Amino acid sequence: MLIRFRVANHRSIRGEHELSLIATEFDEGTARKTGLQHKGRDVSVQPVLGVFGANASGKSNLISALQFMQDAVRESFADWAKTPERVPREPFKLDSASLGETSLFEVDLVLGEDPVRYTYGFELSDDRVEAEWLHAYPHGRRNVWFDREAGRPESDGGEFIFKGEGFKGEREPLVKLTRPNALFLSVGAALNHPQLSEIHRWFVREIRPVGSGSDSVERVAFTTVVATAPVLAERHHERVVQLLRSADLGITHLDKDPETGRIRLWHGTSDGGEAPLDFYREESLGTQAWFAFLGVMLMTLEAGTVLLVDELDSSLHPSLAAEVVRVFQDPEANPNGAQLIFTTHDATLLGNAVLDRPLGRDQVWITTKNRSGETEWYPLTEAKPRKEENLERGYLRGRYGGVPRVTAGEIAREVSRHETKAKA
DSSP states (O other): OEEEEEEESBTTBOSOEEEEOBOOTTOOSOOEEEEEEETTEEEEEOSEEEEEEOTTSSHHHHHHHHHHHHHHHHHTTTGGGGSTTOOOOOOOOSSHHHHTSOEEEEEEEEETTTTEEEEEEEEEOSSSEEEEEEEEEGGGOOEEEEEEEOOSSTTSOOEEEOOTTSSOSOOHHHHHTOOTTSOHHHHHHHTTOHHHHHHHHHHHHSEEEEOSSTTHHHHHHHHHHHHHSHHHHHHHHHHHHHHHHHTTSOEEEEEEOTTTOOEEEEEEOTTSOEEEEETTTTSOHHHHHHHHHHHHHHHHHHHTOEEEESOGGGTSOHHHHHHHHHHHHOTTTOTTOOEEEEEEOOGGGGOOTTTOOOSOGGGEEEEEEOTTSOEEEEEGGGGOOOTTOOHHHHHHTTSSSOSOOOOTTHHHHHHHHHHHHHHO
């Protein structure tokens, strides 16, 4: 379970920013208990966060930052070895000083049947890992598994500090095998260190990123496997069919074309029969998008993992997007504590007469970009909205920020001015 994510100096994110899923006093009954306590009170986290903001405000870069951290943990041991004097980071480019500063990534997690909080993070320069740390908090007390600082000479993997007895097993062999541009966590997992492997597995298996449409073919193939492969279909075939029917798409059932192996969605006909439509040539883009989304959603719910969706509204109708949010909010539909973090422009998710506000007040974050090109973000709760407040109207009117600074009719006037000059 993800509690918090912190990042600095990644793409348009220059300064240090934090995304927190911890429930606040604005929680409207959607938060889930973590099994942790702080100052004698239960700590709860939200199953859903929606990130809103204007075009080019950096919403996608927030998702990208968490995905970069996942990739770094997964790939630094093997893939980064191909370029031993380089780290494939992406620092803020609109200020020359940032190019020489480190990029920071850190998460707080809750893992285990007997819940324990972990803090793991690292700082990167262009050519090496400058710092890395992993702390555990059994019974609420910090236990430093390791702290790492870049070493001298630069060919050295760094200086490591192991405090107490929290970190078990061999240490020196792992330290010796850690390159300057490899994460110690990745090295430990590659060599099957049990404690490091558990944290590594969270990054590898429990973060599922979904792009804004570029990966739709892969997701269609994934949903096809979920709905038709013998191992999975027993659990998920009927669920996929029911979710397609619930979307009012006119679909009766699905199967695979025995000649091509491609998915077929069957529709009811006017004479009471059924007929399949070619998925890519005859099904609507909305049907394709909903089908593509179902596989990754169902598997995320089953595994209790974290689903990252960039531009949830780019392919789903607002009513379907709202239903996705409600699925993750519902304890019965989401019994394993899966989490959804998504970006969107769809202000209807903030509530109107039709959708009945699927998002709570402390499940909304806003991104903005300042005049120097830096992304900043903050929770909607900073505006202290009332429970009965119309969040959609307030957002669209700019009360909370995160909307384009465009005067009504400004773009039309600019286009007209250009056309007039062209004709002169």
